[in-house]
Amino acid sequence: MNAAPEHLLGQSVAAIDTPALVLDLDAMARNLTHMAAYAQHHGVRLRPHAKMHKCGALAKMQMAAGAVGVCVQKTSEAEALAADGVSDIYISNEVIAPHKLQRVAALARSLQARGGRLAIAVDSAIGVANLAQALGKGVDLIDVFIELDVGQGRCGVAEPEDVLPLAQAIAAHPALRLAGLQAYQGSAQHLRTVAARHAALQVVIARVQQAQQLVSSAGLSLPLVTGAGSGTFGLEASSGVFGELQAGSYLFMDADYARNDPDPSQPSFEHALFIKSQVMSVSAAHVVVDAGHKSHAIDSGLPTVRSMSLHASGCSDEHTTLRPHGPDQPLPELGQTVWLIPGHCDPTVNLHNWMIGVRGGLDQGQVEQVLRVDARGALQ
């Protein structure tokens, strides 16, 4: 199952076996362009999160369209993308283990030697000390962002006043460059109303400004504030405090983001990521397709169905059960193709070794690209 399905190149969509992860390359290209233009127009840097697609070719495509680099969450993701030629990578997450920080240090030196850059987030004095220890001597070997909890209640220092001691610790180590603040409010991405997202972002902005003031009062600065996801980036971009957007899902757009009320201040994006599935069992009131949650992640809800009046009523490892929206709606037939729109892009892509890129639409198009998920399973 690990061989590239290159026999599909040039074939029609009908030739794609099920279940398979399929990219609508035309929709993806439009999403790419809209986001690049948006960031440029608003004068903010775009550093898309590559934890979403885990694919070196797509990271390089985003950078060619204007992104300054990419984010990842894991050291091994950074290594996989760097091996594929991506030169500017931010591990927007904490790494604590000294042996793993040795790998971070080696990657930072390697990227710098080829004109690139590695950055990382910290949220503890021990994290700073372990990182400095791993980097050793040298100047400005790695960019360090201090993560502040801005309402998600996950990682990050708890309060704006906790930022200053870390900023001072970073400034004390020549190998570390104090690059700014990591301020990501993940849960705000999925608040359904524009008003709720706006309210959450007011908290984010207030906390960021407070941290900035405390640090600058002490004679240090946080040059860049980085954060934002596909649900709220318009709010961060217009905040006046964020200089960099980390949104990743905009490229593929999942079913869960489509459940948000649209924000007229943000460009809208199309679904570009699909699971091609096949009806494998038919009953009087439901059908079952051959793709379950080993094909598409359900942590953010069940998939929706493209171009058919059907909804998912259940999902198990290898099956999704679909029912009609109304009593008089027809069911698809045994063997028919059903296109699922995954609830959540990031963990869905991570289930697959390959993405099949289709040009010319899902109904009449042809396979143009087979994209490797380079960092699939890169957990460490």
Added chain:
Amino acid sequence: MNAAPEHLLGQSVAAIDTPALVLDLDAMARNLTHMAAYAQHHGVRLRPHAKMHKCGALAKMQMAAGAVGVCVQKTSEAEALAADGVSDIYISNEVIAPHKLQRVAALARSLQARGGRLAIAVDSAIGVANLAQALGKGVDLIDVFIELDVGQGRCGVAEPEDVLPLAQAIAAHPALRLAGLQAYQGSAQHLRTVAARHAALQVVIARVQQAQQLVSSAGLSLPLVTGAGSGTFGLEASSGVFGELQAGSYLFMDADYARNDPDPSQPSFEHALFIKSQVMSVSAAHVVVDAGHKSHAIDSGLPTVRSMSLHASGCSDEHTTLRPHGPDQPLPELGQTVWLIPGHCDPTVNLHNWMIGVRGGLDQGQVEQVLRVDARGALQ
């Protein structure tokens, strides 16, 4: 990330990087022995579901301990395990696409040529016809089980009287051998009380008996009834109608099965599958470990925590947030190891390329085996 972590062999548990999927080999061996003894004592065949571990070495270990073969859900899973030397495989699921049935046919011939056997489930006349077409001429090339919906509302013919026409269709094709009935009630596995599971199984048994009577009245027979999972197999084993148990999770046991009230008629099993994780962020009231739902599936609930008074309060792609059970309970320190017990074995294993087998316990033991997840991502 795809290289085998063989450098770990002989190392202490402390050397395992996080997050990683770790097997307690001693606990697994006890689970293996208890289940084999149970099936033998009750005079039923054991055909464990290999969709759970997707590992040829573990399938062969189960067969060496008395299992007659294994089940899988997907053609590509069957191919992966056959390539690793597993000779008796049942695809306990429907396959509809003619091109995929060609692969099923090739595998059936190949296994038969080496003294093994392939079996498959059907639930439609089209499925039988497509299968017969793919098999072509020859006698008894594949065992065919008719799937009957016994209460799960997923695949399978809807009513016991729907079994007979399929039995007749199978009997009409020399290449197909009518092997019996597939009667799996997946949702019954997770009913919390023994009484609820017992009630669900009464429905299963009544429907199976009805199908058997209708088929035998027509002069045909369903030689074997196969089904059962780790939550209910004691009920199927003592039913008098089931001849084969498909339970798979017993080998690893996940957190969700531990939420069932124990059934005194079944042997109890130990947790043998863990995620080794590390505390990467500490706050006043919670800690965050470096393993999220890209490391452990959460479709059946959040993981539990081994040997610590902590519970998971949230989980995202790469993070799990843990809180103490009570206000005075201590939190682990930054960098400390935390062992998570995944909510659901099957999709958890499918996230990983390797399982690290530890002998001598998770605290003091050593790495004895690195097991490849041969059929990881084998979706088709």
